[in-house]
Amino acid sequence: MFAAPLAPTRTETTRTAYWTRLLPLLAALACVTRIPSFVRPLWNPDEGYLAVEARLLAQGGQLYDTVVDRKPPLLPWLYEAAFALCGSGSLTPLRILAVLAQLLTAVTLASLARRHWGDRAGRTAGVLYLLVSVGLNPEDAQAAAFEVFMLPWTAAAVWCADRARWGAAGAAVAAAFLTKQTGGAALLPVLWLLHRRGAVRAGLPRLAAGFAAPVLGAALLTGPAGFLFWTVTGSAAYAGVSGSPLHILGRALANTALLAAASAGLIPPLARALRGRTRVAGGWLWAWLASSAVAVAAGCHFFGHYYLQLLPPLALLATAALHARPGPPRRHPAAVLTSGCVCVLFVGWGLLAPRPELAHAERLAAAVAHRTAPGDRVLVWGMHPETYWLAGRTPATRYLTAGLLTNYSGGRDGSRVGEAYAVPGAWPVFRRELTTHAPALIADDSRGKPYAPARLPTLRALLASGYTEVARVDGAVLYARAPGPSGTAP
Structure with missing residues (x-):
């Protein structure tokens, strides 16, 4: 029993x-x-x-x-x-x-x-x-x-x-x-x-x-x-x-x-x-x-x-x-x-409470999605990586924010923001990635912050050599690849 x-x-x-x-x-x-x-x-x-x-x-x-x-x-x-x-x-x-x-x-x-x-x-x-x-x-x-x-x-x-x-x-x-x-x-x-x-x-x-x-x-x-x-x-x-x-x-x-x-x-x-x-x-x-x-x-x-x-x-x-x-x-x-x-x-x-930065990211993402195809790679130069996710587009680089390439973060002033203060070794990798996967569109979302392209020689040269401004969204500037002599993007 x-x-x-x-x-x-x-x-x-x-x-x-x-x-x-x-x-x-x-x-x-x-x-x-x-x-x-x-x-x-x-x-x-x-x-x-x-x-x-x-x-x-x-x-x-x-x-x-x-x-x-x-x-x-x-x-x-x-x-x-x-x-x-x-x-x-x-x-x-x-x-x-x-x-x-x-x-x-x-x-x-x-x-x-x-x-x-x-x-x-x-x-x-x-x-x-x-x-x-x-x-x-x-x-x-x-x-x-x-x-x-x-x-x-x-x-x-x-x-x-x-x-x-x-x-x-x-x-x-x-x-x-x-x-x-x-x-x-x-x-x-x-x-x-x-x-x-x-x-x-x-x-x-x-x-x-x-x-x-x-x-x-x-x-x-x-x-x-x-x-x-x-x-x-x-x-x-x-x-x-x-x-x-x-x-x-x-x-x-x-x-x-x-x-x-x-x-x-x-x-x-x-x-x-x-x-x-x-x-x-x-x-x-x-x-x-x-x-x-x-x-x-x-x-x-x-x-x-x-x-x-x-x-x-x-x-x-x-x-x-x-x-x-x-x-x-x-x-x-x-x-x-x-x-x-x-x-x-x-x-x-x-x-x-309203969320103005989210509303801006949504408008910018809509503009990015409108001007690119689903398979295109894009570069959003800013501190809002959610733009990639909202737009459904693949980043052209592994660095999803400008902070990794400039040391910008909340509380940083312009004195220690720039290419010299990036994550060690980041800029050579960044240049190589943009050469291998040239973005179809670049969205400059710096809006006057210390990491603006005007203060970054590499990014400024990239924009000047191969891109042209096509739109503005709430202060963000969109650049598309300019066609080369044969009618295609360089």
Whole structure:
């Protein structure tokens, strides 16, 4: 005879009931907060860059060779896989994956908080994170871009380290790094936990192996030299601190103010924790916040989407302060209510605010598509690679933005923008590509920026020798190949 199956224990039943109630709430909240992400074809140039990369990879391109970017490979591969399954004409599949990424981050934070401060703290952490996750300019918070897909891995790394699963923690840090380089900042709280648990001798080799295996695997798949150059050594100029100090300071203050407004419900408990009035146990939390702050400031660009990396440790710190013992009752409903009201404002902003740069890119893409055939290669000289994707045209070069060829990025002034500050070796490759695949159309979308062709001898000579102006679109200038003596383009 077979023995009857053991009945579930009280602890297992309680755990199942807890997540059965909490998961639907967090899932609904994740969907509601990201409704704005579905109302526009794309939100920022990062999404456009990834979409163009994915199409080129699907056509047989090789990452870090015929398709290049300063980012690790995980998200381009994810875009490529989504396009392979669902087609490349819409980012809706990536929007859905972004909702799942935010949900996974919230669930992981809830699990961490529940383990340390109890059931109510778990619910508070998950809800607070999702409410503040949209508290930036919608083009930063709603895009299906690098930080959104990096955060589940950073949270998973801390979750695994909190449970002394060092190999898994290392793999999660590697996955975060392979999504965006600053995801490697999660290594600091992991190492903090490793040290505090006295497990350095036994855990460090497993942590190192867990980290090294995915990174080495990605390097072998893409080519070690190209992987190292494009993810680490080739970005020195971009990560430098040169540029317009006032412009950089203004962006830093503006995005910090936005995040502070979104975190209005979190600020009082965080202030109490900082003043020491509420005991928040766990130096790992402060280490996580500090490493995330360093990651945001790295390179002195202070783009809004960088600030998303601060949100998981901020939500956990506020949760710890709210549920510390002893403490005044009824603090956490006020924090959640305040965060919810602010969240509504940011979601409304995402639904209603106009996006003039997207409208410009759409008009320019329509003009490019009108003047070229589907098989033509084109060059869009600017910082909006989404134009290629919207127009359905293949780039004439592996360099999808002028930034890679001039070092232009937000905050750079004209003093360190030009051919001399490009990614090392880029201009010879660029000239060779334009000779091999001469673009049928060149769209100069610089619109008075420091990377205008007038300041770049190579591009200026190219336009003068073989192209003629044919149209203007919102300040962008379109050049078509001029016919040669025989009536064909040179």
